[in-house]
Ligand code: ASP
């Protein structure tokens with residue numbers, strides 16, 4: 125129990141404000157930092173720790189390395205540039221004379237040290253530490269002077285005078301983490317004089333009094349060490365981001381500040397590559413439960429991230445708080461079937477690495493015990509390999525170990541969060557998130573603390589993996605997405621987009637989000653989701669303009685855009701085709717190949733030649749993808765779903781009788797009620813029941829395609845040659861305008877009226893019936909007795925009657941309104957949701 129803390133500091137405790145390089149980069153930022161300190165100051169409880177100005181440490185390191193090469197001129201130039209920058213900063217803040225003198229003295233010291241190091245080509249870690257220490261020593265003097273300009277007393281302090289460390293230069297450890305007496309004494313003396321101590325971060329004093337450094341980013345660590353020494357109440361780490369983020373925002377643009385973290389989470393995150401905090405920052409504050417806050421100098425009023433020992437609230441379902449990545453790793457695998465049951469091999473491996481002073485960044489043992497996989501920083505890989513080959517020489521020659529395999533180019537991706545231990549199956553969800561993007565996992569390890577799951581992936585996929593974990597397990601605003609590329613933003617496509625935008629996230633499936641809209645001319649892509657921009661895009665389309673004309677669009681074919689999107693590793697992507705391009709079969713095959721599922725309202729590809737259809741089926745099955753085309757049969761009617769469910773449930777479809785054309789149904793109904801055929805068609809055109817070219821409906825082509833799709837879906841009649849459809853009323857001029865068709869029909873009004881009358885006399889009605897039995901799909905006008913089930917179906921209503929092994933006596937009938945943009949859109953959305961459900965996280 126450290127004692128001797130003067131009473132003045134007991135109640136309330138001190139507050140440490142630590143400033144990072146960007147927060148003091150140049151005179152303006154220095155002044156802003158000083159103002160911020162003045163605003164927050166509680167004299168005599170305020171202590172400041174500062175790092176070097178932005179980039180200065182990097183530049184000093186460069187000077188050190190150039191000196192080691194003996195390159196005098198470059199060393200001189202670099203020192204001169206640093207001197208200029210610090211003098212400019214000093215002038216810019218109107219530094220007082222004493223400060224100016226101290227700055228000059230330090231700059232002289234730097235140039236002498238650098239010159240001596242160059243002369244001697246001195247590459248010692250000791251000289252390294254002396255040279256880089258100048259950054260912090262210069263910075264604190266500038267910052268103290270800026271604070272004094274705010275009317276407060278401030279004194280620059282060099283921690284190299286009182287913060288005791290080991291002699292491990294470049295990565296020194298403090299002698300005590302928990303309350304350095306000498307630090308307390310020096311700092312308290314300044315506080316008692318009602319001045320603000322402004323202490324150098326990053327540097328310390330080695331056993332012989334020489335300058336040491338605590339490792340890159342070490343000023344955070346200095347701040348918490350000072351806090352522990354003073355038994356402070358809180359430490360503010362001021363930076364230029366609004367707290368600790370759930371991922372690197374350059375990788376995951378939707379990364380959010382995390383309001384609260386437990387110390388252990390913060391420590392784990394920095395160890396696994398999150399750049400915000402030095403890895404050892406939390407050690408000094410743990411024991412005294414000192415609150416650490418990460419705050420932004422740009423938004424000082426924002427809450428930032430609070431870090432203490434309160435367990436995290438059950439925030440995300442998965443318990444994962446952050447996703448991070450460490451690049452530059454190499455996997456070393458010790459492999460051999462003889463390893464199973466040979467005890468002590470892994471222990472021996474770790475001893476060998478420890479002996480070589482290599483600490484593994486990840487260890488994973490396959491449950492078969494036939495291999496142990498260790499990740500090490502790539503620059504140590506050769507050393508690790510040599511060490512392992514040495515200790516295992518006997519096992520290698522006896523073939524207990526077959527090989528030690530080295531795989532460079534690896535990154536470790538970590539999902540971090542204390543709540544993970546409570547949430548079951550997190551590792552499975554993480555693997556699924558990566559699998560959904562085709563990211564291969566080379567090795568996986570669940571930390572023994574259950575605070576993290578670490579995955580080794582190839583470095584070129586590391587960012588994708590971070591995004592995958594972030595999108596699927598952390599970002600609660602959206603839930604895990606599945607990415608939709610919408611081809612054909614016509615009336616159906618726009619209705620689909622409108623419905624997707626209104627969907628609430630659900631826990632049993634992914635939430636569809638539109639990441640691309642594409643027409644014949646090109647399209648717009650945004651891998652993070654088009655969000656609000658959709659309105660503009662769809663309005664542009666609704667006004668009849670090609671997408672290529674829109675700002676930010678990519679010109680190209682749908683397949684070009686598909687490829688561009690695929691290159692961005694979308695999550696569980698779905699191609700939604702609402703176009704009427706009959707030639708999209710090859711686009712579909714390509715989409716399946718690059719990992720897309722398909723929801724199509726476009727009948728063309730499903731009713732294409734047998735070759736195209738077979739290729740689609742084979743690719744779908746080989747890639748384990750899904751194709752759904754509910755709306756290609758009966759718009760929003762659940763025909764596709766019913767048939768798949770029956771088949772999956774083991775039933776066997778034997779026959780289908782269906783009324784599949786709303787247009788023909790409507791026309792027949794009008795004629796039955798006394799209207800002329802031509803007038804009935806004109807009415808159907810007017811009401812928008814027909815395709816723009818009504819011959820497509822009247823010729824039976826449309827029903828014929830549905831018959832082929834149903835034949836293929838049920839497996840009853842998959843071949844194009846076995847599907848046919850008769851025209852309703854003789855041949856019509858193909859491709860004609862609606863008016864011309866109606867005119868041509870006038871000559872047939874009387875004949876058709878006759879036909880209807882004859883049927884009525886025989887107790888029948890006319891229906892355009894699609895019949896599918898094994899090996900045949902045929903649509904034609906049929907006379908049905910008035911009591912037949914399909915005779916009861918009136919007007920534009922569609923009906924599909926399914927006879928199966930289970931429904932043998934009374935067929936299963938799906939009936940309802942079977943046309944129109946809105947019902948078609950529901951069919952498409954239904955397909956999308958079923959796919960999203962099938963692709964839900966385990
Ligand atoms: N200036 C040092 C560095 O750049 C220490 C720090 O920034 O915390 O690593």
Ligand code: MG
Pocket residue numbers: 144145175341343
């Ligand atoms: Mg820093």
